[in-house]
Structures are given as structure tokens and as C-alpha cells.
Amino acid sequence: MTHSSDAHQAQTAQSNIEQELARANVDADPVAGNQRLFExxxxxxxxxxxxxxxxxxxxxxxxxxxxxxxxxxxxxxxxxxxxxxxxxxxxxxxxxxxxxxxxxxxxxxxxxxxxxxxxxxxxxxxxxxxxxxxxxxxxxxxxxxxxxxxxxxxxxxxxxxxxxxxxxxxxxxxxxxxxxxxxxxxxxxxxxxxxxxxxxxxxxxxxxxxxxxxxxxxxxxxxxxxxxxxxxxxxxxxxxxxxxxxxxxxxxxxxxxxxxxxxxxxxxxxxDNGVLGAPIAISSTYIILFVVFAAFLQTTRVGEYFVNLAFAAAGHRRGGPAKVAIFASGLMGMINGTSAGNVVATGSLTIPMMKKVGYRPQTSAAVEAAASTGGQIMPPIMGAGAFIMAEITGISYMEIVYAAIIPAILYFISVYFMVDLAAKRVGMKGLPRDQLPKLAKLIRQVYLFLPIVVLIYALFAGYSVIRCGTLAMITAAVVSWLTPHRMGPRQLFQALDNGARMVLQLVAVCATAGIIVGVIALTGIGSRFSTVLLALADQSQILALFFAMVVSIILGMGMPTTAAYAVAASVIAPGVINLGVAPLTAHLFIFYFAVMSAITPPVALAAYAGSALAGSDPIRTSVESFKIGLAAFVVPYMFFYSPAMLLKGSPFEIAHISITAIFGVYLLSCAVQGWFFGPASGLVRAALVVGGLTMIAGGWVTDAVGLGIALALVLVQKRIATPGDLSAQQTGEGGA
Known part of the structure; x- marks a missing residue:
């Protein structure tokens, strides 16, 4: 299958969905949608x-x-x-x-x-x-x-x-x-x-x-x-x-x-060994519940408030709309069931704004794709990934959610660094404040965050996930009565209608993933593959994890996150665990890279969805989205070497590994973007990669090495930076 046919298939599938959703009145104007709903x-x-x-x-x-x-x-x-x-x-x-x-x-x-x-x-x-x-x-x-x-x-x-x-x-x-x-x-x-x-x-x-x-x-x-x-x-x-x-x-x-x-x-x-197994078990409960919740947020325009608040807070900054995409996509992506669905939901607002401040169409789509993909690893919902992991591993849902917090934050920090450095490199400004929503007005409407607050509180209070999602849904409907877009019978009907339409793709892919999982269970190929993995790794955990990364990404190409993780976990997780890797670490590692497959060429569904909105080339968009998310590819290795990143350790250990990990991700982002206190030469970028990678292990010696390399490079860059470079940097600040 060629790259062009892959792109065509993904674009066809996505445009098919978008066209039908449009005909079904799933648009940005719920009132107009209601008027056309019964025609x-x-x-x-x-x-x-x-x-x-x-x-x-x-x-x-x-x-x-x-x-x-x-x-x-x-x-x-x-x-x-x-x-x-x-x-x-x-x-x-x-x-x-x-x-x-x-x-x-x-x-x-x-x-x-x-x-x-x-x-x-x-x-x-x-x-x-x-x-x-x-x-x-x-x-x-x-x-x-x-x-x-x-x-x-x-x-x-x-x-x-x-x-x-x-x-x-x-x-x-x-x-x-x-x-x-x-x-x-x-x-x-x-x-x-x-x-x-x-x-x-x-x-x-x-x-x-x-x-x-x-x-x-x-x-x-x-x-x-x-x-x-x-x-x-x-x-x-x-x-x-x-x-x-x-x-x-x-x-x-x-x-x-x-x-x-x-x-x-x-x-x-x-x-229940195949089609009716774990993927459909999750799809028929948690996924449809939270997709309907997302439909309630869209219909009541509570979701739109999240995006407006992000624009008001960060839209004026350097590359502001791209930073808005990071915040809004992270918030909505944890609820939506797919990376591509998140791109469509938030990208319709953020991509045109990014193009307006000077981002190329493919860059706009790539930023949105990378940000939307990260929503799948953002607690507490994790795009239903946490529920599937709990079902497969037997590990409690809340333990998975706690463990995923720091890796998810690191992902979004890395994307933020990428966006900020890219904007700094080309001297890009944000949107004028007079074109942005007023922050003071939006803060007075902070009560619109109540559905998310209720959801998170109920989860941590120990209520069942289904009860939590239902309470959040009811809260969204109640909160809408404090806005001009209050939810009446027609709006309720539309939200229930939209929720069903939004979940259909996930039903199909979860059922197909169940077919694959059923074959794995019936033939025993999973255990045999694990045996080969153990032999190839020769008792090396890091080599086994590298193989797991490759297999997860390959399996995930063209598959939504839920299906990709379910298949990859069935095939390779047992082998990795048999080598002594903790089950939670192994499954989070596999899940993380299954998520990253959505922006990994040549088949990157999130990037394809973004390219359809931006009017850019799908393959080039997928390559650029992969580049934006590249620094985050080291995060799973960080939490393998340092369990404290999964909140397993003392507060001091957790703080130490979090700070050094952020620093390492920053160095890697600078290397990818070619900017470190000024334009970075090839030699400087290579040194930045070395410095960033030394921060992975989380040890005091390796941290000292990485810090030493960074300080040396700062002195070098300050010495060779030209006035023109510094002027461009200052011009691009834009309030950042």
C-alpha cells in the first residue's frame, strides 16, 4: 500500500465522517443545528x-x-x-x-x-x-x-x-x-x-x-x-x-x-474472547459515556468556553493560537475517544487562527495533531485508555490515573517548547488583544468549568466511573442554564443524537480490534511472540522496550488509540513483563507509543484529520507533527528508568525527576528546532541531544553531565549570537 493510497484512505474516511456530521447538524451553531434537525x-x-x-x-x-x-x-x-x-x-x-x-x-x-x-x-x-x-x-x-x-x-x-x-x-x-x-x-x-x-x-x-x-x-x-x-x-x-x-x-x-x-x-x-472482549466492553460503557459527555459540552457550548478561555489567556503570546491549541486539545482530548476526533473538534477553531498569525497550513495542522494526540494520555479520562488498561491488567483505575499525570504533563510541556521555540526562531507574534475574548469576562464565567470539576472530584472521591460521567453530564446540562445557550428539550435531543454519531467509528474499530485480539488468544501467537522478544532482547529490558516501542507504533498506524493499545498489549506486554518490567510501567509504555502512532508517518490519522481542515498535504503534515512530538518520544524511557515519575517514590524523588525531565525535554526540543539562545549549528544541536538524553536516567551524575553541557552551550551561544539574532528573538516575544 503506497503512502498516497494511505493518505487517500484516511482522508476519505475522515471526510466521510465530517460530511455526515455536517449533514447531521453537528456544527458550531447548536441553535441553527436545532432548526435543521427535523428537516x-x-x-x-x-x-x-x-x-x-x-x-x-x-x-x-x-x-x-x-x-x-x-x-x-x-x-x-x-x-x-x-x-x-x-x-x-x-x-x-x-x-x-x-x-x-x-x-x-x-x-x-x-x-x-x-x-x-x-x-x-x-x-x-x-x-x-x-x-x-x-x-x-x-x-x-x-x-x-x-x-x-x-x-x-x-x-x-x-x-x-x-x-x-x-x-x-x-x-x-x-x-x-x-x-x-x-x-x-x-x-x-x-x-x-x-x-x-x-x-x-x-x-x-x-x-x-x-x-x-x-x-x-x-x-x-x-x-x-x-x-x-x-x-x-x-x-x-x-x-x-x-x-x-x-x-x-x-x-x-x-x-x-x-x-x-x-x-x-x-x-x-x-x-468475549474476540469481538465482545475488552475493547467492546470499554466501548459499550466508558467510551460511549464520555463521548456523550463531550457532545453535551459541545451542544451547551461549555466546550467552546474552554477554547475561548485559552485564547484569552495565551492568544496574545508568541505563536499564541498554537499554544491555545495545546491547552484546548489537552482538555478536550482527555474526553474524546480518538486523536482524530479531537483534531476535528478543536482544530476547526485553532487551525484558522494559527494560519492568521503566520503559521503555514501544514504547520497549523501539525501542531493541532500533536496537541490533540496528547489528550489521549491526559488523566483522568485518557481517551478511555485508562479504562482499557484497568480491564486488561487488573490494576485499579485510580492507580493508572495517578501514574499517568507526570508523563502527560511532560508531553504537553515538550509540545509547548517546540511551538515556542519555532515561534521564537522566526520572530512570530501573537494575536492582537482586541481580537481576543476578554479574560476578565471569561473569568466571571468560571462556573462553566463545573462539569470537569465535578467529574474529577467524583472520580477521586471513589464513585464508579459510570456514575462520575453521568454526574458530569447532568452538571453540563444544569450549568448551561446560566448561559444564553441553555439546554432545553431540543438541545438535549441534539446532544444525545450527536453523541451516537460521534461514537460510531469507535464501535467499529473496537470490534475490529476484538477480532485481532481473538485471533491472538486462539492461536497463542502472543505468547510465542513474547518468547521471541525475550530471546532477541537477551534479558535486556531496554532492548525489549525498544522492540515494544517499534511494534506499538507499527500496529498503531492507521488504528485509533483504543484499538492500537489493545492489540499491542496482547502481543508484546507479556514478554516485557516476563523480563522483570513492572506491569504498570510496561502497559503505560506501550500505551504511550500506541498513542504516538497517531502522529507517526506514513499513516498518521490525527495529522491526516488536521490536514483536511488546513488544506495541507497529509504526508508532509504527518512528518511535521512527528517532528513536533519528537522530544516526547523519550518520556516513556524516562519513567522506565525513574519510577518516581509514575509517583512511586518520596516527594523529593518525584520533584527531582520531574524537574530534570523537564530540563532534558527542553534541551531535546531546542535540538529539534535548531534554536538555543540564538540559531544552533549542527554541532550545537548534536550536543543538545547528548545533554537531553543524559537526563533520561534521572541519576545525579547524569543530571550533572547534562547540566554541564547545557551551561557550556549557553556560554557558547551567548558569545556567537549576533545582534540580528537577538533582535529577532526580542521582536518575537509578543508577551510570552
Whole structure:
């Protein structure tokens, strides 16, 4: 897959989402959005379905618990149903972007797909009627033995139709997408109806043909929706893993395994060992809860207050809008479920402002991408990463949150240094104060921070995470009554509607990640890979961590953070832990680099989302966002060498390692930007790298070496700096 096709896929997926969100009235003007919300039968129907999807989750989480399997299947099925009705198919390459005119082939494919799916639905209905109405445990033989093949075949044909004939007129439902939505109802209804029995026979010889065909249909639907919403990268990775489950007997070395027949594999993969495992468990609870919370903040404009406050406080400073992006993206990113989603949410405001003060489009997009990516490691929400880590490791949620505080702060400090040094190097100024919101006025509205305050207080007070998110959501609605944008019935409806639309991509990618995790569990490749990792590292923890970093970044390319971490943790965490690395350190290390993959070329989803907003080249934007976040790549090694950075130590040790780490990150940022009390030559930059890296270990000797190098370089730079350099530096201060 070439870089250009990667970029096209990511851009297509992102623009697809943005266009549908725009049509769904998810815009910066909630009032105008409300006025258009009920225009047209299609929009009204979709809005009602989205609200029902959100309300269902809130009721199950807070009021009426549902059996776990049925709930998770409903979560996946509802997400697929809405996804196919909302997001049309997209072509594979730019050359196919115009699509093909519908003709005889298109109609023939639709007829075949429709016949197969309708027959499958009839079979599922017969099974349900026989069991629920007639009270018979054994359904009709024809339904159990033959309904699945037409259902699966019809689904595959409908997917093929979408590839060949992308539907461009989104003012009405595409016939192929309606058929895929119907196939979702059939497959998921069967799996829910037989949920308890399926748990007992999944992956076993007694699995029924209906189990297999429903699971195959579900996997096809998940993979296709992931392709539409997240591009090809994750789909290809999942495809490789599925193929591996069948090709094992013919593979060499550690990759060899006995192989699995189709019935056992697919009935196993649609259990809590696979699709319904940890990623979907988190997606169906914490992720949807906090995505809806973010939708409440958007609809009530409380989220807009965060951005305005950042502009008022830092907009006038050197490179001010870029610094605003760091603050606003960190605040919103800890709630949003994806880095790319955070870019879209805050970048629509910060990117135009950055361009206005002189940043190039690709630099504006790169800064926003780097800042938004950091939101995924910012406590207390961490883009749902903390919840997944707690689920996988058994470590308490609050322990993970505490440990992540200093590394997250270091990340944002490093990005701040990068932005400030870049602005200083070119003499960039901030925005005029008369173009910025008034800080004094905004401070009088500080009560708008109450939803975040309530959330953090409730978390640290020991309430359940679901209760905390619900309380924060209610607080956002109540606080809005103190503003002109008070939340009434229409605004509430819109927030619930938007929350469902915003979570659909995460439902798809978490389900696909579950497929990969299921293959890893079934074949045992994770433990064997860990064995190889141990052998290659030869008992060296640092070498094992380096391999873990590489694997995490590669797996994370093209995958949202939640999916990337879940897969990487399953494959490499056991090996790293077996070498003696503490489980919390190992998982935070892997999670950190899975997050960083969002700005690592060639497939950097956060950078691609930013480039779409800025109108810049996706690949160049991803390279620049990687450069902006480069200094932060040493932070995980810092907390490996110094557990005090994870708040494990005395207050003095924690203070010592935090200060020296900030100093080391600053030196590395200066090296990357080529500015250290004036322009830095290649030799000075090399010395800065050495000085910064010596601060990683956190020892007194290495700290003294790094400090000595820095002092020597200060003297050198002060001596060789020209008056012109100093003048440019002073001109760029802009209140910084």
C-alpha cells in the first residue's frame, strides 16, 4: 500500500465522517443545528434512532442492567445499523472517486443481495417465533440449516455493490446500505437470541451452522464499516490475522499452529474472547459515556468556553493560537475517544487562527495533531485508555490515573517548547488583544468549568466511573442554564443524537480490534511472540522496550488509540513483563507509543484529520507533527528508568525527576528546532541531544553531565549570537 493510497484512505474516511456530521447538524451553531434537525424524513428517522441508541446505553448503565452478552451485542449491532444508514461506501482509490453509473450489473447485484438477506431474515424470524411464541426449543430444520448461507452471501454481495457503485446522493438511503443494515438486524438478532447457548458451544465441535454463518456475517459487516470510517490500514491488519488463523499449518517457525476450521473459528471470534472482549466492553460503557459527555459540552457550548478561555489567556503570546491549541486539545482530548476526533473538534477553531498569525497550513495542522494526540494520555479520562488498561491488567483505575499525570504533563510541556521555540526562531507574534475574548469576562464565567470539576472530584472521591460521567453530564446540562445557550428539550435531543454519531467509528474499530485480539488468544501467537522478544532482547529490558516501542507504533498506524493499545498489549506486554518490567510501567509504555502512532508517518490519522481542515498535504503534515512530538518520544524511557515519575517514590524523588525531565525535554526540543539562545549549528544541536538524553536516567551524575553541557552551550551561544539574532528573538516575544 503506497503512502498516497494511505493518505487517500484516511482522508476519505475522515471526510466521510465530517460530511455526515455536517449533514447531521453537528456544527458550531447548536441553535441553527436545532432548526435543521427535523428537516426531511431521513434526518428525522436517523436522529430518532441515534437518540434511542444513546438513551439505551445510559439506561442500561445507570438504571436497568442487561445481561452482558446481550448488551454488548446490542451495542455492536446498533452501531453497525446506524453506521450503514449514515455513512455511504467509499471507493478504494482516487481513480474510482467518481464511481460508476448504476446499470444492469448494479441492479442485478442488488436483487441477489436482497434475495439472500431477506431469506436470511425470514429464517431468523422463524427461529424467534418458534422459540418465543410457540415455546419450542428446537427451531425449524430449514431455518437452522439454510438461513445463514443466503444471509452471508447477500451481505458479501451488498458490500461488493458498495465498492463498485459508491452511493453519492446522501439525501436518501442507498439501497445497498439499507440491505446491510437489514443484514445486521438478522445476524445480531440471531446471536442475541441464542446468546446463552452460544456461550456454551462457541469455538467447540457442537457449534451450530447458524452460529457460524451469523458470526461470519457479523465479521463482514464490522470489517466493511471499519473500512468506511477508519480506512484500509486496520482492515488489512485484521485480514492478515484472520488469514493467519487458517494458514497456521503451512507457516514456518513460531508462526506455525494446527489451524482451525471455519465453524470453530468464527463461533469463537464472536464471544468475549474476540469481538465482545475488552475493547467492546470499554466501548459499550466508558467510551460511549464520555463521548456523550463531550457532545453535551459541545451542544451547551461549555466546550467552546474552554477554547475561548485559552485564547484569552495565551492568544496574545508568541505563536499564541498554537499554544491555545495545546491547552484546548489537552482538555478536550482527555474526553474524546480518538486523536482524530479531537483534531476535528478543536482544530476547526485553532487551525484558522494559527494560519492568521503566520503559521503555514501544514504547520497549523501539525501542531493541532500533536496537541490533540496528547489528550489521549491526559488523566483522568485518557481517551478511555485508562479504562482499557484497568480491564486488561487488573490494576485499579485510580492507580493508572495517578501514574499517568507526570508523563502527560511532560508531553504537553515538550509540545509547548517546540511551538515556542519555532515561534521564537522566526520572530512570530501573537494575536492582537482586541481580537481576543476578554479574560476578565471569561473569568466571571468560571462556573462553566463545573462539569470537569465535578467529574474529577467524583472520580477521586471513589464513585464508579459510570456514575462520575453521568454526574458530569447532568452538571453540563444544569450549568448551561446560566448561559444564553441553555439546554432545553431540543438541545438535549441534539446532544444525545450527536453523541451516537460521534461514537460510531469507535464501535467499529473496537470490534475490529476484538477480532485481532481473538485471533491472538486462539492461536497463542502472543505468547510465542513474547518468547521471541525475550530471546532477541537477551534479558535486556531496554532492548525489549525498544522492540515494544517499534511494534506499538507499527500496529498503531492507521488504528485509533483504543484499538492500537489493545492489540499491542496482547502481543508484546507479556514478554516485557516476563523480563522483570513492572506491569504498570510496561502497559503505560506501550500505551504511550500506541498513542504516538497517531502522529507517526506514513499513516498518521490525527495529522491526516488536521490536514483536511488546513488544506495541507497529509504526508508532509504527518512528518511535521512527528517532528513536533519528537522530544516526547523519550518520556516513556524516562519513567522506565525513574519510577518516581509514575509517583512511586518520596516527594523529593518525584520533584527531582520531574524537574530534570523537564530540563532534558527542553534541551531535546531546542535540538529539534535548531534554536538555543540564538540559531544552533549542527554541532550545537548534536550536543543538545547528548545533554537531553543524559537526563533520561534521572541519576545525579547524569543530571550533572547534562547540566554541564547545557551551561557550556549557553556560554557558547551567548558569545556567537549576533545582534540580528537577538533582535529577532526580542521582536518575537509578543508577551510570552
Amino acid at each position: 426531511g424524513g431521513r434526518n428525522a428517522l436517523i436522529a430518532i434512532m441515534c437518540v434511542a441508541y444513546t438513551v439505551f446505553h445510559l439506561l442500561v448503565m445507570n438504571v436497568y442492567p442487561l445481561e452482558t452478552w446481550a448488551y454488548r451485542l446490542s451495542h455492536v449491532g446498533g452501531g453497525l445499523l446506524l453506521g450503514y444508514l449514515l455513512f455511504g461506501s467509499s471507493p478504494f482509490a482516487e481513480s474510482d472517486a467518481r464511481g460508476r453509473p448504476d446499470g444492469l450489473l448494479s441492479k442485478a447485484l442488488l436483487v441477489l443481495a436482497g434475495a439472500g438477506i431477506l431469506y436470511g431474515l425470514a429464517g431468523v424470524a422463524a427461529i424467534w417465533i418458534n422459540g418465543r411464541i410457540m415455546g419450542e426449543m428446537l427451531p425449524p430444520a430449514w431455518a437452522m440449516s439454510t438461513f445463514g448461507i443466503p444471509l452471508t452471501a447477500g451481505t458479501a454481495i451488498a458490500i461488493l455493490h458498495g465498492w463498485l457503485f459508491p452511493h453519492r446522493n446522501r439525501t436518501r438511503f442507498a439501497p445497498g446500505d439499507v440491505l446491510l443494515a437489514a443484514a445486521t438486524v438478522g445476524a445480531i438478532a440471531y446471536l442475541i437470541f441464542f446468546a446463552r447457548q452460544l456461550q456454551l458451544r462457541a469455538g467447540m465441535p457442537m457449534a451450530l451452522p447458524g452460529d457460524m454463518w451469523s458470526a461470519i456475517t457479523g465479521v463482514l459487516l464490522i470489517i466493511e464499516l471499519t473500512r468506511r470510517l477508519a480506512g484500509l490500514a486496520l482492515v488489512i491488519i485484521a485480514g492478515v490475522f484472520v488469514a493467519y488463523a487458517f494458514a497456521g499449518p503451512w507457516l514456518p517457525g513460531i508462526f506455525e499452529h494446527r489451524g482451525y476450521d471455519v465453524k470453530r473459528f468464527f463461533s469463537y471470534i464472536f464471544t
